[in-house]
Amino acid sequence: MPRPVIFDLFHTLIDGADSERDRVVGEMALMVGVEPAALVDAYHATWRDRMLRWDVAETVLVLAGRLGGTPTEEQVARAAAHRRELATRLLGRVAPETLAVLDALRADGHPLGLISNATAETAEAWPAGPLARRFDAAVFSCEVGVAKPDPAIYRAAAERLGVDASDCVFVGDGADGELAGARAAGLTVIRTTEHRDSDPDWTGPALASLGELPALLGRA
Ligand SMILES: [Mg+2]
Structure with a gap:
């Protein structure tokens, strides 16, 4: 898979x-x-x-x-x-290029999850937005009472996808120490700097644009 x-x-x-x-x-x-x-x-x-x-x-x-x-x-x-x-x-403000990447990953059979350190209004608005239907599971800190970088939130997302955390790839800008948290929980980590360079000291694969992700996953 x-x-x-x-x-x-x-x-x-x-x-x-x-x-x-x-x-x-x-x-x-x-x-x-x-x-x-x-x-x-x-x-x-x-x-x-x-x-x-x-x-x-x-x-x-x-x-x-x-x-x-x-x-x-x-x-x-x-x-x-x-x-x-x-x-x-x-x-509602998702770049068409981002939606295209998600659609391409889905077409290739990748299950997709989301983990967001987010407040209640984001979790409430999520289901009606353009991203929700492209995801198999979404975990919001405000709903589960834990936040990144706590390994528990990564495990919760993997569990909702029905997979082991160690099988998953995590993609994030790196705010809140989320990259180190993902690595500690056993996920493979890819940093993105497309919107912001939040964790410049992170060593590991990084994307300048999400559009590079499908090829990177193909090589992994
Ligand atoms: Mg972020």
Whole structure:
């Protein structure tokens, strides 16, 4: 069987859109009556809570409260909806070349998985986006309560694909130490720098573009 390939999401299959995220959080701040820059900082500072535990509305409520805000339920719902729209927008922004690579891998019989350190709105938006139907399994940190580089999340993805972790190839930009985590869990690791050079010290095969992946897998 062609080897299962497990991808990271942000900065691997789609752009991470870091500045757009900050802009949206600033707009959310105005909706709930707190200072935009302060809410942006609070979002960054609570990344682990958000990707492991909190849902979208909970995040808004907790962080606005910490900043002295007292938003109504309706204001919280409006801000949460604004954040959900961002997730839908980002997941819809996949390059046609990326979709073509995934389709080519599927046509060659590679089972495809996804592991994303992601907050609740991304997991909620995933099923309706253009990527979901191309994947056999998707594991989000917010749904399983563990995150990369914990080996447990790689094993969870392999299990959902019905294969051993050691049979899988992991492809990611390298944020959050995900490449070392994948190697520790027994996967074969390929770094991509197409969207961002997140782990420049990584030694091992790397792709400048995802388009190089099918040929690299063919040689492996
Ligand atoms: Mg990434």
